[in-house]
Amino acid sequence: LKEDYQIVVIGCGAGGGTAAQFAKKTNRKSRITIIEKGQYPQYSKCGIPYTISGIIPKIDDLIEFSEEWFSKQNIELILNANAEQIDIKNKKIFVKKYSEIFEKSFDSLIIATGADPVLPPIKNLKKGNNCIEGVFSVRTLDDAKKISSYIKNKYRVIIVGAGLIGLEMADSLFKRGLKVTIVEVLSDILLNTLDKDMARIVSEKISDEIIIFKNHHVTKVESVNGKLNKVCIKNKITDLEKSIDCDMLIIVTGTKPNIDLAKRIGCKIGLNGGIVISNKSETNISNVYAVGDCTEYSNYVNHKHILTGLGSIVVRQGIAAGINAAGGDYKLLQGVLNTSTSEFFNIQIASVGPTSDNLKDFSVISAKYNGLSLPEYFPNKKRVSVKLLVDEITGNILGAQIVGDNAAFRINTFAAAILGGIHFETFRKLETAYAPPIAPPFDVITLVCDKISIKLSHKK
Amino acid sequence: LKEDYQIVVIGCGAGGGTAAQFAKKTNRKSRITIIEKGQYPQYSKCGIPYTISGIIPKIDDLIEFSEEWFSKQNIELILNANAEQIDIKNKKIFVKKYSEIFEKSFDSLIIATGADPVLPPIKNLKKGNNCIEGVFSVRTLDDAKKISSYIKNKYRVIIVGAGLIGLEMADSLFKRGLKVTIVEVLSDILLNTLDKDMARIVSEKISDEIIIFKNHHVTKVESVNGKLNKVCIKNKITDLEKSIDCDMLIIVTGTKPNIDLAKRIGCKIGLNGGIVISNKSETNISNVYAVGDCTEYSNYVNHKHILTGLGSIVVRQGIAAGINAAGGDYKLLQGVLNTSTSEFFNIQIASVGPTSDNLKDFSVISAKYNGLSLPEYFPNKKRVSVKLLVDEITGNILGAQIVGDNAAFRINTFAAAILGGIHFETFRKLETAYAPPIAPPFDVITLVCDKISIKLSHKK
Numbered sequence: 001l002k003e004d005y006q007i008v009v010i011g012c013g014a015g016g017g018t019a020a021q022f023a024k025k026t027n028r029k030s031r032i033t034i035i036e037k038g039q040y041p042q043y044s045k046c047g048i049p050y051t052i053s054g055i056i057p058k059i060d061d062l063i064e065f066s067e068e069w070f071s072k073q074n075i076e077l078i079l080n081a082n083a084e085q086i087d088i089k090n091k092k093i094f095v096k097k098y099s100e101i102f103e104k105s106f107d108s109l110i111i112a113t114g115a116d117p118v119l120p121p122i123k124n125l126k127k128g129n130n131c132i133e134g135v136f137s138v139r140t141l142d143d144a145k146k147i148s149s150y151i152k153n154k155y156r157v158i159i160v161g162a163g164l165i166g167l168e169m170a171d172s173l174f175k176r177g178l179k180v181t182i183v184e185v186l187s188d189i190l191l192n193t194l195d196k197d198m199a200r201i202v203s204e205k206i207s208d209e210i211i212i213f214k215n216h217h218v219t220k221v222e223s224v225n226g227k228l229n230k231v232c233i234k235n236k237i238t239d240l241e242k243s244i245d246c247d248m249l250i251i252v253t254g255t256k257p258n259i260d261l262a263k264r265i266g267c268k269i270g271l272n273g274g275i276v277i278s279n280k281s282e283t284n285i286s287n288v289y290a291v292g293d294c295t296e297y298s299n300y301v302n303h304k305h306i307l308t309g310l311g312s313i314v315v316r317q318g319i320a321a322g323i324n325a326a327g328g329d330y331k332l333l334q335g336v337l338n339t340s341t342s343e344f345f346n347i348q349i350a351s352v353g354p355t356s357d358n359l360k361d362f363s364v365i366s367a368k369y370n371g372l373s374l375p376e377y378f379p380n381k382k383r384v385s386v387k388l389l390v391d392e393i394t395g396n397i398l399g400a401q402i403v404g405d406n407a408a409f410r411i412n413t414f415a416a417a418i419l420g421g422i423h424f425e426t427f428r429k430l431e432t433a434y435a436p437p438i439a440p441p442f443d444v445i446t447l448v449c450d451k452i453s454i455k456l457s458h459k460k
Numbered sequence: 461l462k463e464d465y466q467i468v469v470i471g472c473g474a475g476g477g478t479a480a481q482f483a484k485k486t487n488r489k490s491r492i493t494i495i496e497k498g499q500y501p502q503y504s505k506c507g508i509p510y511t512i513s514g515i516i517p518k519i520d521d522l523i524e525f526s527e528e529w530f531s532k533q534n535i536e537l538i539l540n541a542n543a544e545q546i547d548i549k550n551k552k553i554f555v556k557k558y559s560e561i562f563e564k565s566f567d568s569l570i571i572a573t574g575a576d577p578v579l580p581p582i583k584n585l586k587k588g589n590n591c592i593e594g595v596f597s598v599r600t601l602d603d604a605k606k607i608s609s610y611i612k613n614k615y616r617v618i619i620v621g622a623g624l625i626g627l628e629m630a631d632s633l634f635k636r637g638l639k640v641t642i643v644e645v646l647s648d649i650l651l652n653t654l655d656k657d658m659a660r661i662v663s664e665k666i667s668d669e670i671i672i673f674k675n676h677h678v679t680k681v682e683s684v685n686g687k688l689n690k691v692c693i694k695n696k697i698t699d700l701e702k703s704i705d706c707d708m709l710i711i712v713t714g715t716k717p718n719i720d721l722a723k724r725i726g727c728k729i730g731l732n733g734g735i736v737i738s739n740k741s742e743t744n745i746s747n748v749y750a751v752g753d754c755t756e757y758s759n760y761v762n763h764k765h766i767l768t769g770l771g772s773i774v775v776r777q778g779i780a781a782g783i784n785a786a787g788g789d790y791k792l793l794q795g796v797l798n799t800s801t802s803e804f805f806n807i808q809i810a811s812v813g814p815t816s817d818n819l820k821d822f823s824v825i826s827a828k829y830n831g832l833s834l835p836e837y838f839p840n841k842k843r844v845s846v847k848l849l850v851d852e853i854t855g856n857i858l859g860a861q862i863v864g865d866n867a868a869f870r871i872n873t874f875a876a877a878i879l880g881g882i883h884f885e886t887f888r889k890l891e892t893a894y895a896p897p898i899a900p901p902f903d904v905i906t907l908v909c910d911k912i913s914i915k916l917s918h919k920k
Contacts, residue, residue: 014901044835044837044896046894046895046896047835047837047838047896050838050896050897055838055839055897056837056838056839056896057839061837062837063837064835064836064837164895310891310894311894311901312891312892312893312894312901312902313891315901315902316889316891332889333886333889333891336891337890337891338891339890339891339892339893339894340893340894340895341893341894341895341898341899342895342898343895343897343898348898350893352893375504375507375524376524377504377507377516377521377522377524378507378510378515378516379515379516379517406866406869407893408893408895408898408899409866409869409870409872409873409893409899410869410872411893412869412870412872412873412890412892412893412903412905413869413872413873413875413876415873415890415891415892415893416873416876416877416880416882416887416890417876417880419880419882419886419887419890420876420877420879420880420881420882420886421880422876422879422880426793426879426880427876427879429776429792429793430797430872430875430876430879431770431772431773431776431793431796431797431798431799431875432772432799432872432875433772433799433800433801433810433812433867433868433869433871433872433875434506434770434771434772434799434800434801435506435624435800435801435802435803435868436504436506436507436510436516437510437515437803438801438802438803438808438868439801439868439869441474441771441772441775442772442775443872445872
């Protein structure tokens with residue numbers, strides 16, 4: 001490993017911060033600089049909803065690695081600094097901090113520029129460059145602080161976008177006593193994570209607590225004295241419009257990778273708009289790596305590229321980029337499993353692999369099993385619903401989705417099955433841990449395989 | 461499938477009952493008879509400790525399949541009936557019910573005779589054929605009833621044997637307000653399930669609640685008016701003796717397979733004293749199957765025979781024996797993973813694969829990781845300790861043990877890794893489900909692989 005090897009990381013999110021950390025671990029004598037445009041060092045974006053609910057008492061608790069920490073690691077962290085331009089031929093980056101521009105040389109570059117929220121076309125949403133008062137995104141620590149201070153004495157919130165973050169925010173704001181309405185343009189909530197039949201289980205349960213408008217989009221907002229006070233929504237199918245009084249509008253309809261810098265130096269951009277990376281987390285330009293929400297990578301199951309969206313994937317790319325950029329050798333899996341989970345309104349959900357809609361090139365046989373978390377005779381058992389997607393030709397498990405008790409840890413076992421290419425008939429025989437207060441002798445994760453087996457035998 | 465195919469099942473425990481159920485499912489026209497020596501139909505032995513604590517309100521709630529249920533399935537269940545003798549040549553079984561003896565013909569026979577408690581050699585323990593008042597085993601529904609009625613107005617209980625059932629009983633009796641002392645002959649508790657270093661974590665924690673004598677055995681008991689009032693124990697190492705006042709002695713030092721009938725017809729008995737079965741759950745005699753605690757079968761990892769002791773394995777054997785006995789085709793995995801779990805004193809433990817002591821034929825590299833159940837910044841996170849055993853030559857996972865949060869579901873993922881033969885370096889990259897209130901971005905189950913990897917790199 002070369003001494004004085006210089007690594008520049010653009011962005012100190014989970015991806016960039018992790019990359020810097022692992023680069024340093026790999027080559028203690030490397031010189032590492034992180035250029036971060038914001039004012040905070042590495043913090044957890046995924047934790048934001050829990051600062052709003054108050055479960056995490058202080059918003060700054062989300063800072064996982066402080067400036068002092070980076071300094072102790074001998075990693076130079078420059079905050080409030082913008083990477084303006086890259087001279088890829090001479091391996092230099094031009095950085096602007098306040099009004100000053102300076103340059104940094106690098107041997108390896110790690111692009112971790114993240115993604116920014118995309119605002120849907122809503123009339124009257126903006127005043128100049130900013131959203132009107134009462135309209136928020138959920139992306140940064142500053143977003144969290146703004147929302148947190150704004151909710152005092154507010155009663156009605158509308159959340160646009162019923163993905164994981166939308167629902168986590170819904171739960172948090174509900175816990176804070178607000179009346180919550182969710183507006184989702186698709187035909188149900190969570191359709192990026194769950195098949196429609198599984199999503200319906202969730203939306204039916206939470207409809208007791210909040211109002212959900214499916215197939216609706218927001219057309220315009222109205223304000224009084226510059227403050228939001230009404231949101232107009234429209235049914236995509238019936239075209240019926242409706243206006244709803246509200247104090248806050250939270251927009252979580254997705255993000256767009258920040259790829260400008262990467263594009264300008266010739267990094268390959270994929271069909272999803274992310275920087276394409278290899279299993280070394282490297283771009284098409286040698287010694288230029290990319291990690292996190294600005295990237296796209298293969299899905300392990302269907303081999304299609306997808307945008308990186310999950311914190312768990314971001315940090316794994318960070319490890320790969322950091323080690324490889326510093327001269328080590330680390331390979332990502334040949335694709336992402338996209339194992340994900342969340343919990344809201346006391347419902348845990350989890351998913352691994354593509355949803356059915358993303359498996360149209362496969363002969364998929366699927367089954368659903370509604371079971372119990374504990375043996376029949378044991379008190380306080382909970383419902384668990386599991387859906388399994390199997391390749392009819394190979395018998396391999398393609399994906400699984402769970403709603404209910406311990407969904408996350410149950411899904412991990414399916415993730416291992418996909419990783420190990422375990423045939424569903426073999427997985428079906430897996431001895432799962434059994435004890436009456438913990439799990440039944442046959443867990444739902446194997447019982448759903450029985451249903452696949454029966455379906456297949458009827459087809460023959 | 462033949463009509464009027466006759467199947468006799470000896471024993472209506474979880475193994476026998478499950479076998480009968482699956483035989484019927486496989487061949488609806490088969491005639492199935494279960495001969496059960498006790499007075500109860502299929503019930504959950506594993507649930508007994510929770511009837512003592514009161515979590516399960518009525519002891520009879522443990523009955524999972526009633527006489528009516530069997531009758532509706534058109535399965536003949538004969539209770540209080542003893543299988544006296546088998547004429548294997550003429551495929552007949554002689555059954556004694558009360559004083560009457562009758563015979564049953566069979567095409568297939570399923571032996572599910574279970575195992576009975578072994579009482580250690582303790583002086584004064586018995587009066588005639590029975591234990592003196594105040595001494596109990598934990599095996600049957602009647603044992604549960606006897607213990608449950610005896611604990612009223614009792615204060616001090618001694619439990620001999622610190623296996624899973626011993627500790628579950630300790631927790632239950634502690635919850636009922638009794639002062640609990642455990643006496644274990646080995647050098648720590650739980651050594652059939654955990655390595656010593658993992659067991660120590662548990663014994664240290666629960667020493668706040670109960671008294672544990674390790675390396676001790678019970679030498680004699682004393683009684684007043686026929687009722688137990690003192691137990692004498694002896695330190696195996698120092699030979700020091702001690703006598704302890706107590707009202708109850710609960711003996712859970714292990715069981716012995718009931719193999720007399722099987723032996724008499726020539727079934728092969730293994731080195732562990734159990735009936736040897738194939739992956740069809742068949743004995744060496746064709747059309748004679750055996751399931752449950754009276755059997756022994758290979759361990760998936762080290763291929764050594766072990767006695768069947770876990771409910772989860774028993775029911776899987778039941779499925780295999782039932783389907784195969786009725787003319788279907790079902791194969792068990794090539795060995796048991798021995799995935800097990802339990803929870804006591806608010807500590808969950810789990811294990812899969814052999815413990816280190818049972819892997820002496822392998823080059824084992826092991827690592828331990830003490831981590832947290834949630835991200836550092838999230839409140840109410842819990843400790844999780846995990847130990848991983850890896851084959852240094854192949855890189856395969858041989859076994860894993862977990863103490864702490866969600867141990868059972870975490871261990872299931874290792875079980876899948878063993879089943880799928882996933883190399884530990886691949887498993888290390890598993891994307892586990894991450895959400896701040898549920899699990900950290902890197903779960904302990906993959907972090908422990910990092911430690912193995914580091915250990916191996918230092919060895920090279």
